[in-house]
Amino acid sequence: MVETGLPDGWEVRHSNSKNLPYYFNPETKVSSWEPPSGTNPEKLKVYMAEYHSSGGIRPGPSAANEGKIRCAHLLVKHEGSRRPSSWREAKVTRTKDEAMEIILAHESKIRSGTESLGDLAVTESDCSSARKKGDLGFFGKGDMQKEFEDAAFALKPGEVSHVVETASGLHLIERLQ
Known part of the structure; x- marks a missing residue:
């Protein structure tokens, strides 16, 4: 049996409406986007990277996406984040300074070319978009938090x-299209 890191009785299922994995306990009928308490975050990280990350398919723009851009991001939350929990950990307790150290180390790996943002996001991002290599899809002006949007629209594709600091935490953003 494959080790998920989830507590007994819990399993990972796939949401057809959101096209994302979620956590479900068939006995209690409880479902959650966030891992249940008692989860082993390291084992879950390995399991999700192996079985629930996308292949990085990047379709081209269409008329429906006129005026929109497509980005991926890596989010590191801290105790002061708007919602200090994630699929990786039920309660984020790191300080903002600790989160900054972590994200600067990720940025260094990305800039040196040793890791891509998408590959790092799969295991290190505190956003559920990690399952899609951080891909947020297409969005337009007014769809995201202002700081995030300003930074994203200032990037050229590939940059x-x-x-970037928002109420959600600290981000690295890659403009895909």
Whole structure:
């Protein structure tokens, strides 16, 4: 049996409406986008990277996406984040300074070419978009938090931002299209 890192009785299922994995306990009928308490985050990280990350398919723009851009991001939350929990950990307790150290180390790997943002996002991002290599899809002006949007729209396709701070936490953003 494959080790998921989830507590007994829990499993990973796939949402057809959101096209994302979620956590489900068939016995209690409880479902959650966030891992249940008692999850082993390291084992879950390995399992999700192996079985629930996308192949990075990047379709081209269409008329429906006129005026929109497509980005991926890597999010590191801290205790002061708007919602200090994630699929990786039920309660984020790191300080903002600790989160900054973590994201700067990720940025260094990306800029040196040793890791891509998408590959790092799969295991290191605190956003559920990690399952899609951080891909947020297409969005337009007014769809995202202002700081995020300003940084994303300032990028050219293929460029990666420096650290961007929002109420959600600290981000690195890569403009895909």
